[in-house]
Amino acid sequence: MPPEPILRVRGLKTQFQSAAGVVRAVDGVDLDIYPGEIVGIVGESGSGKSALAYSILRLTSGRIVAGEVQFRGQNVLELREAEMEKLRGDRIAMIFQDPMTSLNPLMRIGTQIGEALRYHLRLGRRAAAAKAAALLQAVHLPDAERRVHDYPHQLSGGQRQRVVIAMGMSCTPDLLIADEPTTALDVTIQSQILNLISETRQRTSTAVLLITHDLGVVAQLCDRVAVMYAGQVVEQGRTADVFADPQHPYTIGLLRSTPHGRRRGEPLRPIPGQPPRPGEIAAGCPFAPRCHLAEARCQHQAPDLIHIGGGRQARCLLRTEVAYEPAP
Amino acid sequence: MSEISSPTSAANQVAGAYAGRRAADMPLARLVRNRMAMLGLAVIVVVTMLALLAPVLPLADPNAINTSARLKPPGSPDAVLGTDQLGRDILSRLIWGARVSLLVAVLAAGIALSIGTLIGVLAGYFGGLIDNVFMRLIDVLLAFPYVLLAIALVSALGPGLINAMIAIAIVNISFYARNVRSAVLSVMSMEYIDAARAAGASHLRIIALDILPNMIAPIMVLVSLNIGWMVTETAGLSFVGLGAQPPTSDWGSMLADGRRFILVAPHAIMMPGIAIVLLVFAFNSLGDGLRDALDPRLREGGR
Numbered sequence: 001m002p003p004e005p006i007l008r009v010r011g012l013k014t015q016f017q018s019a020a021g022v023v024r025a026v027d028g029v030d031l032d033i034y035p036g037e038i039v040g041i042v043g044e045s046g047s048g049k050s051a052l053a054y055s056i057l058r059l060t061s062g063r064i065v066a067g068e069v070q071f072r073g074q075n076v077l078e079l080r081e082a083e084m085e086k087l088r089g090d091r092i093a094m095i096f097q098d099p100m101t102s103l104n105p106l107m108r109i110g111t112q113i114g115e116a117l118r119y120h121l122r123l124g125r126r127a128a129a130a131k132a133a134a135l136l137q138a139v140h141l142p143d144a145e146r147r148v149h150d151y152p153h154q155l156s157g158g159q160r161q162r163v164v165i166a167m168g169m170s171c172t173p174d175l176l177i178a179d180e181p182t183t184a185l186d187v188t189i190q191s192q193i194l195n196l197i198s199e200t201r202q203r204t205s206t207a208v209l210l211i212t213h214d215l216g217v218v219a220q221l222c223d224r225v226a227v228m229y230a231g232q233v234v235e236q237g238r239t240a241d242v243f244a245d246p247q248h249p250y251t252i253g254l255l256r257s258t259p260h261g262r263r264r265g266e267p268l269r270p271i272p273g274q275p276p277r278p279g280e281i282a283a284g285c286p287f288a289p290r291c292h293l294a295e296a297r298c299q300h301q302a303p304d305l306i307h308i309g310g311g312r313q314a315r316c317l318l319r320t321e322v323a324y325e326p327a328p
Numbered sequence: 329m330s331e332i333s334s335p336t337s338a339a340n341q342v343a344g345a346y347a348g349r350r351a352a353d354m355p356l357a358r359l360v361r362n363r364m365a366m367l368g369l370a371v372i373v374v375v376t377m378l379a380l381l382a383p384v385l386p387l388a389d390p391n392a393i394n395t396s397a398r399l400k401p402p403g404s405p406d407a408v409l410g411t412d413q414l415g416r417d418i419l420s421r422l423i424w425g426a427r428v429s430l431l432v433a434v435l436a437a438g439i440a441l442s443i444g445t446l447i448g449v450l451a452g453y454f455g456g457l458i459d460n461v462f463m464r465l466i467d468v469l470l471a472f473p474y475v476l477l478a479i480a481l482v483s484a485l486g487p488g489l490i491n492a493m494i495a496i497a498i499v500n501i502s503f504y505a506r507n508v509r510s511a512v513l514s515v516m517s518m519e520y521i522d523a524a525r526a527a528g529a530s531h532l533r534i535i536a537l538d539i540l541p542n543m544i545a546p547i548m549v550l551v552s553l554n555i556g557w558m559v560t561e562t563a564g565l566s567f568v569g570l571g572a573q574p575p576t577s578d579w580g581s582m583l584a585d586g587r588r589f590i591l592v593a594p595h596a597i598m599m600p601g602i603a604i605v606l607l608v609f610a611f612n613s614l615g616d617g618l619r620d621a622l623d624p625r626l627r628e629g630g631r
Contacts, residue, residue, distance in 0.1 A: 059525050089528030096526075102519040106541045115537070116527040167527065177526075 004073070005032040006174050006207050007056070012067035014048075014055045025051035025062055027231035030305065033175065036205040038198070040222035040239065042212060042254065044275050048231035049211045053177045056209075057094055058084055072174065090120040093168040097180040099160035103152040109136075109163050110148025113170055120171045135166040138203075139196055158189035162196065169200055176201075177209045182217065194221055215258045219243060227251050230276055230286035233305060237312030247314040249291045285317065293318060355545070358621040365617020371610035379426040388417035390424040391575050399593040410595045412585060418599050421582060425600070428578035429607070432493045432571075433558035437551055439497035444504020445547070451505070452512030453535060462505065469502045475564055482570040489578075492571040496561045503554060511546040515539050545622040552618050556611030563604050579604050 014026035054060040096102040114128030136144035139162040182190040227235040235248040253271035273290040288298040394415035402410040409418040451462040481495035565571035566580025579600040586597030
């Protein structure tokens with residue numbers, strides 16, 4: 001009997017109103033996250049990865065027009081704002097891309113970590129400060145006892161991202177959403193932070209939704225991966241399966257364009273063209289204009305996400321569906 | 329706030345973070361190095377001290393009329409800056425008048441700042457309909473020329489210092505509301521606001537702990553740039569007889585008294601005139617210095 005997913009997203013659609021018209025940033029996404037696993041979401045800039053993350057927490061500046069976000073069996077889209085505030089930071093936490101701007105420059109880091117503890121766990125000032133120091137120790141911030149009194153500007157980028165992770169983990173959430181947590185860091189720090197996320201997951205069995213455009217990060221860290229293109233999930237499956245045998249031409253293109261995905265000696269091959277500009281997506285498969293396998297029908301028939309076996313899904317007309325099987 | 333001048337990473341510039349900054353680059357150090365700002369600060373400190381100490385300074389009674397010593401020139405033995413048309417000591421009147429001018433300007437700034445900040449924060453933070461309603465009201469307020477609106481308000485309320493102060497405060501609400509709103513918008517673009525939301529903080533908590541503290545620098549700049557205007561506007565209202573009423577006098581009413589004798593005793597109008605110019609200049613150069621030191625992005629701002 002497989003466990004129930006902690007997060008079950010169904011048919012989620014988030015739209016932005018722009019001068020050019022309606023932008024469908026998230027366009028019918030289905031996604032399951034099981035307790036304790038790390039799920040990667042990859043895609044180019046503008047593919048809707050971040051919009052999806054913000055929509056799950058209901059922090060998007062766009063409008064969620066359809067779908068469900070079931071968290072532990074409860075549709076968070078139906079919660080009142082006050083109930084949502086109780087959920088955020090306590091059961092679902094989020095960490096951000098840029099540690100330079102994701103900490104309030106005028107608040108000591110200990111106080112900043114303690115804030116969430118004080119209103120979620122109702123800890124007193126003193127208890128919150130002690131817990132903050134312990135959390136900083138857990139993310140291997142050297143000299144944590146003393147650093148709680150530091151301001152963000154006294155820390156390096158990597159150290160700040162540790163603080164951000166400590167903040168995210170402060171109430172031991174069931175789900176941590178990490179929005180490109182290593183993009184703004186240099187390479188050596190990146191792997192330290194990724195190790196920290198992986199270690200934290202093992203210690204607390206918090207599930208992680210990791211948003212990234214780095215396939216290397218996915219390969220290193222994620223149990224499962226969802227590939228997003230133009231607001232839709234185009235392929236989903238276990239990381240090893242997807243990397244070994246990608247089913248969607250976009251995934252194939254992504255893998256060929258990075259050193260991780262290609263065979264030794266094979267040249268890097270970028271995907272030709274640009275992602276469709278939001279609001280410009282015509283009928284048919286959104287990837288068809290850039291697809292090396294596109295056929296005539298791809299131009300006017302939009303593919304559905306189909307099950308292709310092994311718990312995998314792909315959104316491509318060239319794949320044939322196999323009988324439905326329960327997710328692993 | 330952040331610093332644009334150094335060509336570091338974009339993240340650093342926007343961050344408002346003081347990371348890796350040398351001591352000489354810190355806002356206070358930059359302010360201290362700014363000579364005009366320091367000169368302005370010195371003038372403000374001296375005028376404020378004189379105004380505060382007026383009751384204990386060895387000054388002549390500012391309202392003592394002595395018709396035999398009318399319009400004495402500056403440098404007279406009993407009156408360093410001369411006397412006015414009623415023989416009152418101009419130095420003493422200037423210092424006592426500074427109390428009135430400064431008090432009215434500071435109080436008016438405080439009132440305008442409080443109301444303007446409230447409107448600016450609500451409009452900037454919540455956006456949408458609230459923003460639209462408030463900003464259109466502010467536009468209406470802005471459609472009137474400042475001084476004319478102040479005069480109209482005092483005429484409606486009746487002349488007097490308190491009413492002049494209220495009028496000046498109302499006129500300046502738009503200045504604070506608009507600038508605070510844009511400061512809120514720039515703080516809101518920081519990821520730590522999203523981070524606070526994602527951590528479950530309420531709107532009130534975010535405004536109190538994240539938005540307001542990070543706006544102190546631009547607000548300080550706004551106030552110091554604005555108080556100079558307040559001094560001028562108070563003097564202006566008193567000059568046309570809508571502000572300080574006799575026997576109380578401020579620099580504006582001294583100016584008005586002196587103008588009838590501009591040919592026979594130019595010092596009677598020059599002394600308060602110089603005082604106003606000096607104080608306004610001091611506030612403005614301090615404000616400019618603060619702005620340059622704290623937030624170079626505001627350099628093109630002001631009104």
